[in-house]
Amino acid sequence: MKNLIIILFVLSCGIFAQNGKITGRVVDRDTKEPLPGVNIVLIGTNKGAASDADGNFEIGNLEPGRYQIKASFIGYEPITKSEIIVTNVRPAELLIELKQKVIEIESVTVSSGYFNSDPYELNSTANFSYEEIRRAPGGFEDVIRALSVLPGIAQASPGRNDLIVRGGAPSENLYLVNGYPVQNINHFGSQGATGGPLSYVNLDFVRETNFSTGGFSVAYGDKISSVLRIDLREGRTDRLGGKATISATQFGLDFEGPVSGNSSFIISARRSYLDFIFDAAGFNFVPEYYDALAKYDHKIDSKNSLSFLFLGAFDKVKYNNNNSDDLYENSRILGSNQNEYLTGLSYRHIYDRGFYDISLSRNFFEINASQKDTNLTPIFLNNSIEGENTLKFDAVYKLNNRSEINLGVILKSVKFKTDIFFPQFVTSYGDTLNVGELKLNERYSKYAGYVQYSTTAGMFLFNVGLRADYYSFLTSRFYLAPRVSVSYMLDPSQAISISGGVYYQSPSYIWLAGSEENKSLRAIRANQLIAGYELKLRDDMRLKAEAYYKYYNDYPVSKLRPYLILTNTGAGFGGSTDNFSSFALETLVSSGKGFARGIEVSIQKKSSDIPHYGILSVTWNESIFTALDGVERPGKYDQKWIINLSGGYIFNSTLEGSLKFRFATGNPYTPFEPDGKQLVEKYNSLRFKPFHSLDIRVDKRWYFENFALITYIDIQNIYNNKSSNEISWDDRKKEVDVQSSIGILPSIGISLEF
Known part of the structure; x- marks a missing residue:
């Protein structure tokens, strides 16, 4: 005792x-x-x-x-x-x-800032440090989930990472890890899109993130809604150390340390444990995943450095068909085994007036997806490989202390292979998809180049740039995208800005497979205009307000299903309940158009000498799209109002508490008729009820002689609000199956650092 x-x-x-x-x-x-x-x-x-x-x-x-x-x-x-x-x-x-001072104001003392600003991204950006992401309530220590509190971000489902940015589709987001492009950074990711249940990037090694929700510079392309940059830190250089973690969904082990006096390494491996629980509880559908990270950094000298990165995820599913109920429930699920990885090598050279980066990377995605009926007869089989080899050159040259030039070249070689078995399928709208067997094995090329000039003149900051993209697999291959942004500092505490430009995105590879005619698709075009105002209330607190308008053109739409535009696809796990819409295995044409517009206001306070922090964001937005039938309809992910409040209080150096409240207008949906059919004239005509939830988290740290212990308790949706966010047809009961969002979900995390 x-x-x-x-x-x-x-x-x-x-x-x-x-x-x-x-x-x-x-x-x-x-x-x-x-x-x-x-x-x-x-x-x-x-x-x-x-x-x-x-x-x-x-x-x-x-x-x-x-x-x-x-x-x-x-x-x-x-x-x-x-x-x-x-x-x-x-x-x-x-x-x-x-950042070098370029604006001098007499009799004014410039105070230190808590908010990082990017001279090339004058609008719609936010930065999060490792600690801000780690402690986010309801975030599972997930890089993407922490972003959901930002203005303009809608969630297709509380249980997934499908980012809906300013009315755009989940396929419109660009991910960069240490500058390397990644098609998807989520376990069980959606093919052709960017979502999934959980990110496979180990937060332990994330230094910071930068997220742009629109108006981004010409350095980023082939996506039209957002850019998420994840910068990883280097391994420790003093001695060998590590960390063992068990969290809400997984356990893992990290090691890091010096290799020599000027180099370091990081290695990490994690595994889910939910499959043990699901198996023991007799669940019919059991997911299992692993992920790994390895990083090596070497400083050749003060001007030259090398870096290597490997990031991989390995996912598989298991079906427990123990009885007729299990067979029926599994027959409604599109499950997939997946392997994906990113590996890259980069070199940086610093010269007198700038630096350049050269990187070579490979991004690989393999999916083996299937859905079977109650007799275990396949109704959909998909074996696909998407491999991208990318060579990038990026350079910065500073002309003087007020002006600089950024330029870059991207060369990408793509291998796309797919083997699909999809016998005749009748959608809930009465359309007949008759794909049969489909095999494709092709190589594509993507080339891009950009140049941007940035300068300061008085109280003005200008960025003007031009990007060129070339897609070998499209009939119309060459695209030019000019962009410009201007910021004016009213005084040291406030500024106004405006940016506009043209953005292009090539069709997802899987969208090209359904018909030879699909190679006649054009790149999707979005014209963006953003106006912003920023006021520094204190050194640690700022207010931001932005208004935006995005006009979409040349969006792929279905000829077979003239009501279907692919901006309404990409979230969720897909399959028969989604009428296999996201795969678009049919003839498509670039006749879709639409717009998204909105107003965003946010107030953010950083942690400082005042021991609390938080962000309040309010968004009004709408998205309207038109498919081949010419009817204007709200987008599937349209949420009129989104309100987020997230914050915390630091009681002392070892204890803090935080919470997150979210309110969002319900998404549009199409009702079912008494016979289980859906009518085109009622497409997206109704809305789910508004969703709201409260997450609470408490973090505690302990420090011992040779190790440190970090623990937390996180309770999602603490008042157990189970709002409906998806409906399907139950063919056994001949009634609508209303699926609810995740109810109350408590979790704990324990990390041992040594």
Whole structure:
């Protein structure tokens, strides 16, 4: 009993047996050159440091806890970084990028900023650090789920990562991991789209994310709604260390450390454990997944560096057909075994006025999907491979302290192979799909180039750029996309901005398989116009308001189903309940059009000397699309109002609590008739009831002599609101099956860092 009391006391108090430290590197944000002599101050203490000739600094002898630092340097804008977690087992390693001052205002002192700004993305961007993502309530420590609190983001389903950005489809989002393009970063991802239930990027190694919801620069293309950049950190350089984790859905083990004095490595492996629980509980459908990450960084010298990355996910499903009920339920599910990976090698060279990156990467996606009836006779089989080999060159050249040029070239070789068995299928609208057997084995090419000029003139900041894309597999192959953005600083605390441009996206590879005529499709075009206003209420708090308009043209639509436009597909697991719409295995034409427009207002407070943080966002938006029949209808993912409130309070250095509340107008849907049919004239004519939920989370840290313990309790949808978000037809009961969103879902997480 005495020993138990001692153990409980230790766990409640922790043992601060040794101190931690903060290390980092300071560079010019534009040229990436190291900055020596930068003053680094630990806010609230008398401790600090100055960066050396290589831009490196170290602040040691720190008690484990949460810190903020301020970095300042003559001729550069000061910056404040919060959410720096110091432990006794691993240094807190920072990369600080300072922006050169280009606007001087007399008698005005420029304060340090908590909000990072991108000089090339003047509108619609948000940054999240590792800690901000990790502690997000209801987020499963998932990179994508943490983004759902931002304005303009709708969720197709609370249980999935299908991002609906400003009225766009789930297929319209671009993912970049360390600059490498990735088709989808989710387990059990949707072919041709970008969603899935859970991201396979290990958050432990994410340094920060940058998310653009529109108006992004010419450096990014072949997607028309959003860009998510995920930057991974380097491995620790002091000694070998690691982390063991068990969370809501998975367990895993990480290792990292130095290889030599100028190189480091990271390796990680994770596995789901829900399949053990589902099997034991007798579930009819059992998912199982693994993922792995390996990273190696080598600094050749102060001007040259190499980096290697491998990121993989391996998913499979199991069917327990123990009785007639299991057989029926499984007959309604499109299940898939999937293997996907990203591997890449990049080289960076820093020169006097800038830098350039050269990268070679491969992104591979293999899917083996099937759906069978109650007699286990296949009604849909799909074996597909999508492989992309990408060679990229990106460069920045600074003309002077006010102007610079960005340029790049992208060469992509694609292999697309598919083997589909899809016998005659009658949709719920009465359309007959008669694909039969379909085999395709082709190679495609994608080429792109861009150039952008950025300059500051007085209180104005200008970006103007031009992008060219070439798609070898389309009849109309060449596309030019001009873009421009302007920002005007009214005073040091507020600015207005406007951006506009043309964006193109090639059709998903699977959309080309249904007919030879589909190669006559054009790239989807979206013209975007965005106006914004930003006000800094405090150093740690800002208000943003934006209005946007997107006009879509040349969207693929079905000739067989003239009411179907593919912007209404891509979310969920698809299959017969979706009439296999997302695969589009039929003749398509580029006759679809539509628009999305909206107004977004958000207030965000960063963690600072005031121990609370949060973001409130309010979005009004609508999306209207027209298919081949010429009828204007609301988009399937149209949500008129979206309100998010997320925030937390830091009680002390080891304990904090947070919550997230979300309200969203219901999505449109098509009702079923008493005979189980759906009518085209009622397509998307009704709406589900509004959805709202509250998530609550508590995080606690303990520090011991040789390890640190991080724990949390996370309760999603705490008042158990089961709003309907999808309907299907139950052929056995001859009635509508109304499917509800996830009810109350408690989870815990435990991480042991050593």
